[in-house]
Amino acid sequence: MYHLQDITKVYRRRQEEVVAFKAASLDIGLGEYVAVVGPSGSGKTTLLSMLGGMLSPDSGKVWFGGESLYDLPINERTRRRREQIGFVFQTFNLVPYLTALENVQVPLFLHGVSKTEQRNRAVALLEQVGLGNRIEHKPSELSTGQQQRVALARTLANNPRLILADEPTGNLDPTSREAVLSLFDHFVSEGRTIVMVTHDPGAAARASRRLCLNDGTLVTSNEIPAARAA
Amino acid sequence: MNLKTLVWRELAERPSAMLTSTLTILLGVTALVAIRHVTVFSEREVGQQLQSLGANVLVLPKDATLQDYYSADLTERTLPESHVASILLENLPGVERLSPKLCVSAKVANRDVTLTGILPQSEFQAKAAWQSVSLFSNKHEGCKKAACGPKTYDAAPETLASERTIDQLKGNEAVIGADVAEFSGLKPGQSVEMLGEKLQVLAVLPRTGTVDDSRVFAHLHTVQRLTNAGEVVNAIEVMGCCEDAAGGLVPKLAELLPDAKVVTISQVVSTQVGINRLMSQMSLFVLGILVIVGGASVASTISSNVRERRREVGTLMALGATPSLVTRMFLLKAWALGIVGAVGGSVLGLIVAMVLGSQWAGVTVKPLPELIALSIGAALVITTLAALWPARSAAKLDPCCCFQEV
Incomplete structure (x- = not known):
């Protein structure tokens, strides 16, 4: 699915250069469940942004489905993101003035789906994550666990092949964390690819592969034994 | 969404x-x-207002304000009527018609109206013939108005609404505005009592949307007699043949009538x-x-x-x-x-x-x-x-x- 080739991303501030991410080669295959771990400032979010087509590298290529992502025009890149990638955020990033239903409808509207179809699919997704009775609630009227489940329903709205998650369990209580990770397991079982940035060793252990970053460099790339991953 | x-x-x-x-x-x-x-x-x-005032130049009493004329309610300040004859005899270039006016308050059917004395144009013709002058024949230099034939002074009285002058009006006749006709129910041929004298309604003017709608027009000399005002008028409207005439007339009229105020209509509305x-x-x-x-x-x-x-x-x-x-x-x-x-x-x-x-x-x-x-x-x-x-x-x-x- 992904092939990163000679990637370098450098941040410059006041004549000081910091290598945010550097990798000679990195492949992520279809259906993989990848956990990206490492200390703060190690380049995890930079990697996620580049995979999401939102941050172009200073050098190298990011190949996505056989296409060089950053050689595509911005609208084409946006289209790939809209059609094939779903995002999960640490603080959920729900639109505060929209209801749970409308939040899930946003990616469908951006995809040009009709109003009726938007509503039907959004209701079905919210029922799938156990929030069928909360569709008219605004984010402020939901618990953090419920908000993350709304965000997950929104992620699935356009049926993406790939999910990029940034600390998806960082703000959750143990019960909600388990519910989210169970849903991730379910997504992978459906054949989706997940790349999850996390500080949570337990969450990382659920993945099938772990990428360790330190100072913007890929330190290790380990396959996790199936028994542990399960 | x-x-x-x-x-x-x-x-x-x-x-x-x-x-x-x-x-x-x-x-x-x-x-x-x-x-x-x-x-x-x-x-x-x-x-x-410019259209309804019609006249190009106004001759007013020296102490009259423009607002007095503007409100069409001159009742106190007057000019001698002899100024009309002076202007007529001078035969100033560009003058086409004169309309002296005397306005007083009166009542019709218990409603306040303005009784306005006017002089019919036929009397100017008679006066000119008597004085052996050619009436309003002196064109100003560069006049743009096309020449027209001799005037017959037989236009319908209703033209007073648009022309500001009337050709024929006897001493016992009156022409009433549209509002007066409406509230009094008067029709042409009926009589109306004004200041103790019965006047016969000659015509009802078409509605103009101006103060003329609430006026009763009668012969100037009748109004002078009924009010004991003497041979005076409140204003003399001087109609020039065309717009260009007005400017040239003002200094000549001011010279001719030093005790009067001479203004153009554009000055009246200049404020x-x-x-x-x-x-x-x-x-x-x-x-x-x-x-x-x-x-x-x-x-x-x-x-x-x-x-x-x-x-x-x-x-x-x-x-x-x-x-x-x-x-x-x-x-x-x-x-x-x-x-x-x-x-x-x-x-x-x-x-x-x-x-x-x-x-x-x-x-x-x-x-x-x-x-x-x-x-x-x-x-x-x-x-x-x-x-x-x-x-x-x-x-x-x-x-x-x-x-x-x-």
Whole structure:
């Protein structure tokens, strides 16, 4: 699915250069469940942004489905993101003035789906994550666990092949964390690819592969034994 | 869910944040619509008054104010009637007709009316023949009026409404205005008692929308006799053959009648014309204020909104919103502000114009759809231009800001 080739991303501030991410080669295959771990400032979010087509590298290529992502025009890149990638955020990033239903409808509207179809699919997704009775609630009227489940329903709205998650369990209580990770397991079982940035060793252990970053460099790339991953 | 829903939900969530800029546009449009409406109707009123006054030049008593004539209610200050003969005998170039007037208050059917004494044109002809002068035959230099044949002085009395003069009027006859006819029920051929004397109604004038509608016109000498005023008049209207004649007549008449005040009609309405010009310039000033203050307010509001919503915009972009959709989202919001401000301002401005127009400028104001459409259009153009830069800057936001912590 992904092939990163000679990637370098450098941040410059006041004549000081910091290598945010550097990798000679990195492949992520279809259906993989990848956990990206490492200390703060190690380049995890930079990697996620580049995979999401939102941050172009200073050098190298990011190949996505056989296409060089950053050689595509911005609208084409946006289209790939809209059609094939779903995002999960640490603080959920729900639109505060929209209801749970409308939040899930946003990616469908951006995809040009009709109003009726938007509503039907959004209701079905919210029922799938156990929030069928909360569709008219605004984010402020939901618990953090419920908000993350709304965000997950929104992620699935356009049926993406790939999910990029940034600390998806960082703000959750143990019960909600388990519910989210169970849903991730379910997504992978459906054949989706997940790349999850996390500080949570337990969450990382659920993945099938772990990428360790330190100072913007890929330190290790380990396959996790199936028994542990399960 | 669509773009409109997205914008509307955000607006409905925090309407107070948009209040200042909406209010700025609303007040700007209110002032613009109110001033322009009053100006337009005031200009129309002046035009109508000029047309209704008809005369090019007025000869008034020295101490009379222009307002006295303007209100058509001269009752105290007078001129000797002999001035009419002086002007006639002088045979000034460009003079086509004369109309001396004496106005007094009277009652018809217990209602106040203005009894106006006028001299029929046939009497000028007789006077000219007696004095062996050629009546109004002296054309001024460069006169643009086409020559016409000898006058017969047999026009219908109703032409008084448009021509300001009447050809034939006997001492016991009266011509009444449309309002007088309406409230008194008088018809041609019937009699009306004025100041103790019965006068026969010769004609009812067509409605003019001026003070003439509430006048009763009678022979000048009859009015002089009934009021014991003597051989005096309140004003002499001098009709020039064309507009060019008026300017040349003023100094000659002033020289001929040193004890009188000679003014042109344009001087009579010059104050109001000046006020109209001032109001017209004021509306341009208000438009400038609307552009600067309204535009700055909208730009500031939208910029601040973009700053507050960086993370939301980043998230929308991560979810697949294109830069053009983000631009449209903020422009639509600006248009919503502009439309609310412009429509509200137009309604408020119209109400202000209708109330204050009659109180301050003495004009009846009615809605001018094209002016309202223009004001709304101007407000929308201003809000669009003001919101364009912040909206485009929102579209250029780094979508990675969706990953940033709050």
